[in-house]
Amino acid sequence: MAISEAEAIIMEVLWRASPRSAEDILAEVGPQQGWQEGTVKSLLNRLLKKKAVKAERDGRRYLYAPRLPREQYVSQESKGLLDRLFGGRVAPLVAHFSEQRKLSKKDIAELRKLLQELDDEQP
Amino acid sequence: MAISEAEAIIMEVLWRASPRSAEDILAEVGPQQGWQEGTVKSLLNRLLKKKAVKAERDGRRYLYAPRLPREQYVSQESKGLLDRLFGGRVAPLVAHFSEQRKLSKKDIAELRKLLQELDDEQP
DNA sequence: CGACTTCGATTACGCGTGTAAACATTGAAT
DNA sequence: ATTCAATGTTTACACGCGTAATCGAAGTCG
Numbered sequence: 001m002a003i004s005e006a007e008a009i010i011m012e013v014l015w016r017a018s019p020r021s022a023e024d025i026l027a028e029v030g031p032q033q034g035w036q037e038g039t040v041k042s043l044l045n046r047l048l049k050k051k052a053v054k055a056e057r058d059g060r061r062y063l064y065a066p067r068l069p070r071e072q073y074v075s076q077e078s079k080g081l082l083d084r085l086f087g088g089r090v091a092p093l094v095a096h097f098s099e100q101r102k103l104s105k106k107d108i109a110e111l112r113k114l115l116q117e118l119d120d121e122q123p
Numbered sequence: 124m125a126i127s128e129a130e131a132i133i134m135e136v137l138w139r140a141s142p143r144s145a146e147d148i149l150a151e152v153g154p155q156q157g158w159q160e161g162t163v164k165s166l167l168n169r170l171l172k173k174k175a176v177k178a179e180r181d182g183r184r185y186l187y188a189p190r191l192p193r194e195q196y197v198s199q200e201s202k203g204l205l206d207r208l209f210g211g212r213v214a215p216l217v218a219h220f221s222e223q224r225k226l227s228k229k230d231i232a233e234l235r236k237l238l239q240e241l242d243d244e245q246p
Numbered sequence: 247c248g249a250c251t252t253c254g255a256t257t258a259c260g261c262g263t264g265t266a267a268a269c270a271t272t273g274a275a276t
Numbered sequence: 277a278t279t280c281a282a283t284g285t286t287t288a289c290a291c292g293c294g295t296a297a298t299c300g301a302a303g304t305c306g
Contacts, residue, residue: 004293005293022254035295039295042293042295055254059303074208075219081201084131089227090217090225091229093216095237096197097213106214112238115235118221124262145283165285167284183273
C-alpha cells in the first residue's frame with residue numbers, strides 16, 4: 001500500500017536519522033506540522049503495518065527506523081510522475097522546468113557536468 | 124481542492140481532445156480502466172465541482188472541456204515532487220534518474236541540445 | 247501495595263476517493 | 277399525450293487519510 005503524504009513526512013525524519021523514539025520524532029515534526037502526540041503515534045503505527053518502518057524495543061519504549069530505503073521511495077514517486085505526465089521520458093521533464101524558468105545557474109552547471117560525466121564513462 | 128488520480132485520467136482524455144461527450148470519454152477510458160458509465164459520470168461531476176472542467180449543453184447532453192490547462196496541472200505536480208524529494212532543485216532529480224539508468228540516449232541528446240539553447244539565448 | 251506517570255494500542259470521526267446503483271429529466275417515437 | 281430511451285444528478289458505501297481522544301499496560305514513587 002502506498003505511503004501517504006503525512007506518513008512521508010515521518011519517513012523523512014527517520015531517513016535523516018534513525019533509530020529514534022516517538023518522542024524524538026514528535027519533537028522534530030510536531031511544532032513544524034502542528035501535530036500532536038497521538039497523530040505521530042498513529043502515523044507510526046500505520047507505517048509499521050505497511051512495513052515501511054520497523055520498531056525495536058528499548059526499555060519502556062520503541063525506537064523506530066525505516067525499513068523502506070529512501071532511494072526506493074524516491075524512485076517510485078519519481079517514476080510515477082514521469083510516466084503519468086511526461087511519457088516516461090526525462091528530457092521533456094527538464095524542458096518543462098526550463099520553460100518555467102525553474103533552472104538555476106547551479107542546476108545548469110550541474111547538468112552540464114552530469115552530461116560530461118556520462119560522456120566520459122561511455123567511451 | 125486537488126485533482127485525484129482517477130480524476131486526472133479523465134482530464135488527460137479531455138486534454139487530448141475536447142470538447143467531448145461523456146459517452147465519448149467513457150468509450151476511450153472505460154475499457155482501458157475497467158470503469159463503467161456511472162463512474163465516469165461521477166468523476167466528471169466532481170471535476171465540474173472543482174472547476175477543473177466546464178460543460179456546455181449540446182442538445183440532450185453535455186460536452187465537456189478542460190478549464191484547468193494541462194500545463195498548469197503539470198507544473199503543480201512537478202513542483203510538488205521536486206520540492207518534496209529533491210529540495211526544489213532540478214539537477215539532483217536528473218542525477219537520480221541518471222543513477223537509475225533511466226536516461227535514454229534520446230534523453231541525453233535532448234538534454235544536451237537544451238543546455239546548448241540555454242547558452243545561446245543568454246549571451 | 248496502590249496511585250501516578252509514561253508509552254504504545256485501539257477506537258473514533260469527518261472527509262475525500264473509487265466505484266457504482268438509483269433516481270430524475272427530457273427529447274423522441276408512437 | 278404516453279411511454280421509452282438516453283443523459284445527467286443524487287445518493288451510497290467501503291476504505292484510506294488526517295487528526296486525535298481514550299484505553300490499557302507497565303514501570304515508578306511513596
